[in-house]
Structure formats: structure tokens, C-alpha cells
Amino acid sequence: MSIFYFIAFLSILFSVLVISAKNPVHSILYLIITFFTFTVQYILLNAQFLAVVNFIVYMGAILVLFLYTLMLINLNKDSEPVKSNMVKFAAVLGGGCLFVVIMGSLKSLGVSQPVLLKNPDLGLVKNLGKILFNEFLLPFEISSLLLLSAMVGAVLLATKDPKTTT
Amino acid sequence: MESLFNTVKSVPLNHYILLSSIIFSIGVIGVLIRRNAIVIFMSVELMLNSVNLLLTAFSVYRGDATGQVFVFFIMALAAAEVAVGLAIIVMIYRNTNSVDINVLNRLKW
Numbered sequence: 001m002s003i004f005y006f007i008a009f010l011s012i013l014f015s016v017l018v019i020s021a022k023n024p025v026h027s028i029l030y031l032i033i034t035f036f037t038f039t040v041q042y043i044l045l046n047a048q049f050l051a052v053v054n055f056i057v058y059m060g061a062i063l064v065l066f067l068y069t070l071m072l073i074n075l076n077k078d079s080e081p082v083k084s085n086m087v088k089f090a091a092v093l094g095g096g097c098l099f100v101v102i103m104g105s106l107k108s109l110g111v112s113q114p115v116l117l118k119n120p121d122l123g124l125v126k127n128l129g130k131i132l133f134n135e136f137l138l139p140f141e142i143s144s145l146l147l148l149s150a151m152v153g154a155v156l157l158a159t160k161d162p163k164t165t166t
Numbered sequence: 167m168e169s170l171f172n173t174v175k176s177v178p179l180n181h182y183i184l185l186s187s188i189i190f191s192i193g194v195i196g197v198l199i200r201r202n203a204i205v206i207f208m209s210v211e212l213m214l215n216s217v218n219l220l221l222t223a224f225s226v227y228r229g230d231a232t233g234q235v236f237v238f239f240i241m242a243l244a245a246a247e248v249a250v251g252l253a254i255i256v257m258i259y260r261n262t263n264s265v266d267i268n269v270l271n272r273l274k275w
Binding site for chain 1 (some may be wrong): 176177178179180181182183184185187188189190191192193194195196198199200202204205207208209211212215218219222223225226227229231232234235237238239241242243244245246247248249250252253254255256257259260265
């Protein structure tokens with residue numbers, strides 16, 4: 001039980017550090033730690049497949065993409081112009097208002113039951129694979145189309161257009 | 167693995183909702199507070215991740231594996247979104263030599 005609160009505290013701490021770090025490289029490194037705490041949460045929920053996918057996709061692929069883009073852009077100087085304090089205050093106020101609204105609606109829910117695992121192999125690869133390839137076969141195939149179109153779009157966007165540059 | 171799960175058994179569902187909404191609000195504040203386009207993008211990733219965690223918690227709570235399949239689809243979508251979004255950021259940098267979003271005010275009314 002106390003593991004959950006410790007990991008939750010770590011993920012909140014590091015996500016605050018993500019948005020408050022001056023250097024974008026530090027921001028990305030804090031983001032890696034935040035994603036790792038989420039992976040630990042998935043393991044605590046016994047969602048092993050999601051833990052592995054989260055580890056590979058987020059901490060492997062997405063973070064490498066971020067770091068590569070940062071390297072291409074060469075932003076590792078601390079020269080980001082900061083917003084004025086007025087805008088910052090308004091932003092924190094807006095986010096705080098969102099949080100208060102969610103908490104208000106949560107409060108009307110009353111006391112909740114503890115999260116219990118009824119079926120121990122719920123999040124295992126065997127069980128999820130059966131559901132994914134029976135009920136969700138068509139969305140699965142469509143998501144492959146989505147990944148293909150995203151790849152084509154990214155290559156098209158990131159390459160230089162020879163007609164306009166020359 | 168199951169013994170590991172038994173440590174989390176007494177956590178109420180409300181605490182998962184609390185954690186996810188805190189992380190989501192931090193992501194919203196990050197989008198509003200920063201001017202670097204890449205950091206804004208990372209805040210969006212933070213919001214996506216908090217939603218994933220909440221879907222998984224609901225899925226375990228209800229004993230229904232459909233929520234975890236949804237999380238899988240969200241992860242595939244996030245990968246596609248990051249690829250396209252970072253390509254757009256690279257293109258913006260090539261055209262304006264900066265990733266400061268205040269430079270990109272041509273669509274502003």
C-alpha cells in the first residue's frame with residue numbers, strides 16, 4: 001500500500017520538475033523518470049503487458065525521438081525567453097481551477113471501493129491477445145494504417161522540399 | 167507478480183483518480199506556462215500518460231480487460247502523434263530558426 005503512495009509522490013515530483021526545468025534536456029531526462037514511475041504503477045496493477053509496452057514505446061521510442069529532435073535543433077542553451085509572471089500566474093490558476101473542478105466532481109462520488117484484482121491473469125499477454133485479436137481485430141488493423149500514414153507524413157514533413165529551397 | 171499486486175490491494179480507486187488528475191493538471195499548466203514547443207509537447211505526453219494510468223486502474227477495478235486494450239491503442243496513437251508533431255517542430259525550426267511559439271503568431275487574430 002505504501003509503495004503506491006511513494007511511487008505516486010515520485011511521479012508528481014518529477015512531472016513538476018519536467019515543466020519547471022529551464023534546460024530542455026533536463027526536462028526530457030525528468031520525463032524519462034516520470035514514465036518509469038508509470039511503468040512501476042502498471043506492474044503494481046499487475047498489467048504486465050502494458051508495463052512492458054510502456055517501457056518500450058515511451059521510454060525507448062518516444063524519448064529517443066525527443067532527444068534526437070533536440071539534438072537536431074541544438075537548443076541546449078538556456079536561452080529560452082520566459083513568459084511574464086502575469087501569464088505564469090494565470091496559467092497556474094487555470095490548471096488549478098481544472099484540478100478543483102475534477103476534485104469537486106470526485107467528492108460527490110463518495111467513498112470508493114479499493115481496487116481489487118478479481119482475475120489474476122487480466123493484464124497478461126495471453127488474455128489481452130485473445131481480446132485484441134477477437135473483438136478488436138478491425139481497430140487493430142486500422143491502427144496499423146494510422147502508423148503507416150503517420151510515418152509517411154513525418155517523412156514528408158521533415159524532408160526539405162527541393163522546389164522551395166533552391 | 168501476484169504477491170507484488172497484493173501490496174496495492176488496499177488503495178482506493180479515488181486515489182488513482184486523484185493521482186491521474188494531479189498529473190493531468192500539471193500537464194495543462196505545462197502547456198500554458200512554457201514557450202518552448204518541445205516542452206509543450208512533453209506536457210501533452212504527460213497528460214496522455216495520466217489518462218492511460220487511469221484507464222488501467224478502471225480496467226483492473228472492473229475486472230474487464232477492454233480498458234487495457236484501449237490503453238494499447240492510445241499508446242499506438244501517441245507514437246504516431248509524436249512522429250508527426252516532432253516533424254512539424256523540425257519544419258518550424260527550419261523556417262523560423264526558433265521553436266518559440268510566440269514567433270508563430272501569424273494565425274493569431
